[in-house]
Amino acid sequence: MATAGAPLAEDRAVSQTVRAELMLRDLILAGEIRPGERLAELAIVERIGVSRTPVRAALMKLAEEGLLEAIPSGGYAARAFGEREVLDAIELRGTLEGLAARLAAERGASSTALDRLRDLLARLDEAVARIAASEDAFTLYIDLNAAFHREITRLAASRVVERQIERAMSLPFASPSAFVRAQSESPEAGRILILAQDQHHCIVDAITRREGARAEALMREHSRLAGRNLAMALRSRAALARVPGAALIQIRTE
């Protein structure tokens, strides 16, 4: 069945459901579907070339993620988010990551886990130092930052907590690195990253000393940097364009 001239290269291996999910998510995040617009299954079938069954599965998944909302009479529509909802999503992520940080501190991290964290910190330090010089450093920072947050989540050593954090971050603009790129052109960029990275250090220190309350408070405040970045991003169309899922954010036009 694998036709030549494959326009989808390596995607051949994965299931149709996963493919539908990825393509549909991209379509939504790219803003190709206007918020509120109904997503007809057959229209998607034609667009991405798989049958209704996997499309249906993908729609259900994306609705669970929060990108779509179920229409009472059936079907799904693209969801829009106001500035306030984006802030709430960030606050929610901060609260959950704060819980994870506190649990990590209270339950104690193994020395190998702490070593992993310190290694990430060192590499983040290096990335921050290079930010002014090269554009690549931003990409590196984003990757390392994501890995750092993931590691803290893991240290909570709780499946239910981990799962919930994953879900909270399924909204693309709620992820820890969502707004890092937004201010890559801004003169403040370097300053904010220095603040963020110092918080990273403090969080690891708190976990090491098993200071749960401190770890939690720091992690919450850390997430609010993203909120500050959002406010800045909303003032510049160019900055907002660099935020993943920006198309879903509805800007008040008055």
Next chain:
Amino acid sequence: MATAGAPLAEDRAVSQTVRAELMLRDLILAGEIRPGERLAELAIVERIGVSRTPVRAALMKLAEEGLLEAIPSGGYAARAFGEREVLDAIELRGTLEGLAARLAAERGASSTALDRLRDLLARLDEAVARIAASEDAFTLYIDLNAAFHREITRLAASRVVERQIERAMSLPFASPSAFVRAQSESPEAGRILILAQDQHHCIVDAITRREGARAEALMREHSRLAGRNLAMALRSRAALARVPGAALIQIRTE
């Protein structure tokens, strides 16, 4: 359309997917499926009498809820929860409800909303007073308690927060009323309900005075009462049997 002799009474009206979901959830919660056991679609089809399509949808939903886990090679298996995971789920719920209570306090509740809360408090007071006398009072308390928690969640005035709380409570033993019934036979029952109800009062007071930090701390501690109830329930098979979803809780046998 309700046919006579209906074995499923009102269920006729709802969709097959919803029916499959409800029946399957009941089956799992009743412990008819051993944790770890694979749930073959065809087996379910035979058991609940709908075709594979709605069964598949139901499986996906229950997996999202956390009752099932996806098997890497395909399909789903029933999930089991250790004591620690149940406690984590309760802590998670407390953290999220704490966030909701703080937001409710910070954003301010309308006077009509506060009236609703006070009305619920009064009815809860009454139910607590009658606990010793009648068994019905327990059921009433559970309903009112659920309504109280729902109202706080609503007062956060945030769709994303509300959604996340709903998801955290989709594990049946994580709901605010899960362990109330567990200790209905216990002599301590009345005492714990008095504590819980006093916390309810304090939480409403904090929200009224817009004391966000206090509201949050109280709500978190409030959830820990459920943790204490869990510890008690685990010491008595009879008590545990009254907890929803108890079949999913794996008791350490040593």
Next chain:
DNA sequence: GGTATTCCTCCTGTATACATTATTTCTGGA
């Protein structure tokens, strides 16, 4: 001209047949 009603179209819900992949069981050999 506006409103209500009917009809038509399109969309989702459901069942099922087919394809593909995982798992188990049976057999042969060491």
Next chain:
DNA sequence: TCCAGAAATAATGTATACAGGAGGAATACC
């Protein structure tokens, strides 16, 4: 007796046909 391999079996993944219902357009009536 245990292990390896192959065949058989059973499960999921996928496509599609059909049924029922929602929503919109057109027409008739007021």
